[in-house]
Amino acid sequence: MKIQLLLISFCCFTGSLGVQAQEKEDVRLSLSDTSRVDDKYREDQVYVGITYNILLNRPADVKQQNLSRGVQVGIIKDMPLNAARNVALGIGLGYGFNSYFHNLQMVRNEGGMEYGLIPEGTDYKRNKMDTxxxxxxxxxxxxxxxxxxxxFWRVYAGVRLGYVFSNRYKFLGDETVRFSNSDIRKFQSxxxxxxxxxxxxxxxxxxxGKLFKDDIITTGGEVLEMRALKVGIIFYAL
Structure with a gap:
């Protein structure tokens, strides 16, 4: 239900931005008709995106479940680098939410964190981590x-730096377990x-970079080296 509401909200928001973009298109055409063209224009300074998140380098037998997803929103300072203004540098600030559903159970005890596969036959509804x-x-x-x-056509390539300011692991079975995991790497790129x-x-x-800190070992003796691959769509507006 939550993902359906998320998708509906996303489509409504992008639809609204699409109408605004068309109105601005009409204004720009109107300006061109009167020869008052804005030759200092900037492009794509607001973005909204939605992704499907894939965990790479998973330990043996670790599988993803349900719909691991992500949402990103933010603003970007567009800085054209040439007179035609079709080449530019963009630097922005935004917020990203990522959810990963899988069968790797995380247990917090006095000795620290323990990572292992959820035992076969365990009745549970959800096992995930959010950042x-x-x-x-x-x-x-x-x-x-x-x-x-x-x-217009666009190709934008670069890097995305991130700071994980909050995270939560949740296991929903016979009992509900949730906590913040200090093993998740704060700085990501x-x-x-x-x-x-x-x-x-x-x-x-x-x-x-890896999602977890170095030298995190599972109960099966494997180092946790999972990293994220995100594939989706992104919408830009002024």
């Missing part, structure tokens, strides 16, 4: 925009790429 991230995207931007049109035309754009993020 809330303060993000700084840095992009090199190429596009086919002009001062007269908001509809990854490569990102978005490309598309007009409203909808393909988005991919590849995590450069």
């Amino acid at each position: 809330h991230v303060l993000e700084v995207p840095i992009e090199f931007r190429w596009r086919t925009s002009t001062a007269r049109s908001y509809k 990854g490569l990102q790429l978005s490309a598309g035309y007009n409203t909808w754009n393909f988005y991919v993020y590849y995590g450069l």
